[in-house]
Amino acid sequence: MFGSASPGSASRIHLPRNGLPRVFYNNSSSFNSFPARNMTIYAHPGMSSAVLHRDTHFLPKQAIGGKGSYIFLEDGTKFLDSTGGAAVSCLGHGHEGVKQAIKDQIDQLSYCHSAFFGTPVTEELARFLTDSTGGKMSKLFVVSSGSEAVEAAMKLARQYFLELPTPQPNRTKFIARLPSYHGTTLGALGLGGHVLRREPFEPILAQNTSHVSPCYAYRGKKDSESDADYVSRLAVELDAEFKRVGSETVCAFVAEPVVGAALGCVPAVPGYFPAMKAVCEKHGALFILDEIMCGMGRCGTLHAWEQEDVVPDIQTIGKGLGGGYAPVSGILISDSIVQTMDKGTGVFRHGQTYQGHPISCAAALATQKTIQQESLLDNVRSMGAYLEHELRQRFEGHPYVGDIRGKGLFWGIEFVKDKTSKEPFDPSTRLSFHIQEKGLEPGYSISLYGCSGTIDGIRGDHVILAPPYNVSKEEIDIIVDVFEKVVSVVLKDLDL
CATH class of the missing domain: 3.40.640.10 (Type I PLP-dependent aspartate aminotransferase-like (Major domain))
Incomplete structure (x- = not known):
């Protein structure tokens, strides 16, 4: 719909100052800059939006449906909403x-x-x-x-x-x-x-x-x-x-x-x-x-x-x-x-x-x-314990994970450059941003709530997971598996 060339290959559509959308492809090294090595294409000049989106340089993909833990996108993607948006969708979608x-x-x-x-x-x-x-x-x-x-x-x-x-x-x-x-x-x-x-x-x-x-x-x-x-x-x-x-x-x-x-x-x-x-x-x-x-x-x-x-x-x-x-x-x-x-x-x-x-x-x-x-608080506690176990098993020994913390189905993972000193990544790295953006790509299709400023409002990166209260064990397995893959790919892309 938005990406007229190579459908599905673009994660977001960038709108430069002349109003024409520029598509950043998934092999871009950074969504934060405009290096020449990024593959770009200009879509139809009439493509625009009358909505003031959160970032005027990007047109987000359109969500056209949802059921349970998933949101369905216009391009056919089945998107796993592992954060409930901003910890909102506690019953999932379409209840x-x-x-x-x-x-x-x-x-x-x-x-x-x-x-x-x-x-x-x-x-x-x-x-x-x-x-x-x-x-x-x-x-x-x-x-x-x-x-x-x-x-x-x-x-x-x-x-x-x-x-x-x-x-x-x-x-x-x-x-x-x-x-x-x-x-x-x-x-x-x-x-x-x-x-x-x-x-x-x-x-x-x-x-x-x-x-x-x-x-x-x-x-x-x-x-x-x-x-x-x-x-x-x-x-x-x-x-x-x-x-x-x-x-x-x-x-x-x-x-x-x-x-x-x-x-x-x-x-x-x-x-x-x-x-x-x-x-x-x-x-x-x-x-x-x-x-x-x-x-x-x-x-x-x-x-x-x-x-x-x-x-x-x-x-x-x-x-x-x-x-x-x-x-x-x-x-x-x-x-x-x-x-x-x-x-x-x-x-x-x-x-x-x-x-x-x-x-x-x-x-x-x-x-x-x-x-x-539906006794969903019981499920929050039991599935929350399972999510904690899986996160600790996968990430507690990770060289760039400093802390795993939370309660129920509300978990945060803090990333650090040095595990011993707890030194954060330089803000220019924008690690949490890249993790969130990578998760949005078609190969992963998962929400990962990335935030910066963990330490002092400027430095520090963390990612939040907040699945719905009726999440299943199988869905938590998918969330943790995909999250682990996204983190691995982002760290490799950033040469970390």
Whole structure:
């Protein structure tokens, strides 16, 4: 369709400045440069796209269908979605039950404005999710994307302190971690601490967030430290940051229970989150957990905090909430915050047109009921253990693999130039990018979520695997086999 010469031989189509597509063939040494040795062809001058794609120089292949763990492309390729996009497609593609629930909701009511009306499906979803916390969280606020959920959480945290019987208007700041990622909107981006993602927008980001070290044992924990010692040191650092910026000025500390895109599936060591919450309580600040990527069953329990012996004041959820069947995310809110709001103005001064959208709520409710009814969390745990075993068997002794970490069906592999010193590859190598791009080629046809900036937001490479909760053992075997082949070929191509 897009490659008119040698169909299927082009991985992507490059659009140079004159608007004509240039095709980089699979034997190109780099998708990042334009060396003369790359074979190129100019397709029909009329070939273009009215879509502003993520990279204006490339036209992505068209996905025309999907079933289970596979996406079907226009050229006939059967593409193994081993990452669920960005850890989204927790039930895979084309689940009949979820599709039917969406159709039924459309037949009943497709939209109404939440300023005027509520809907039964939104109420049912809220009850399902709050019940799933054992009543520890008492309200749900539904929006459309992870970034929107983080924005809502930040605004709710600020308003909470204004609604107290004795308001605390000086609380305007947040503390997060490096090199975290919490979303792309200006508020969420400012909260995050990922250098490369923030860089173009630094001049217009709010300056009310500071950052502390992550709980990143592979690089942060000293050889001489026990887990308890490491946790104690991080707690002292967080406490010092509260004091530095002014305890009375901080709304909340925000962290991911298992860090996703920024670090590559890094879980905390035991005891870390209770220690961080204790510091927050000492300074009167809220404790917010961002579970947009790692929650809703991805790590083996519906809520990642269930494994951490801690309960957040506010929890953001997304991705696996609706499994990609409709745009949906939200925040779960502790009863103490709800009661404070109720005794105050009772009005959350935040709202959006598609807030609590009935179709999104129907998709989320059907997804969550399916996870429960089909006992998919059991499969996440058992297949997650199998995926971990296979990854460690294949890659633990690999000279360029520094760390393998994760939980459930959420695993990251960090690559290093030197295994002993943990020295990363030079950013110019773009190793994770090449692994991701190689996986897209017809010979492999697999999604490999490659990210850079693992160490400090600039240096470091990791790849994430996040297959659907109903993945089979046979599919995991294929994922690991193909991943191993892709890594081998990329390292050879880069002369490493």
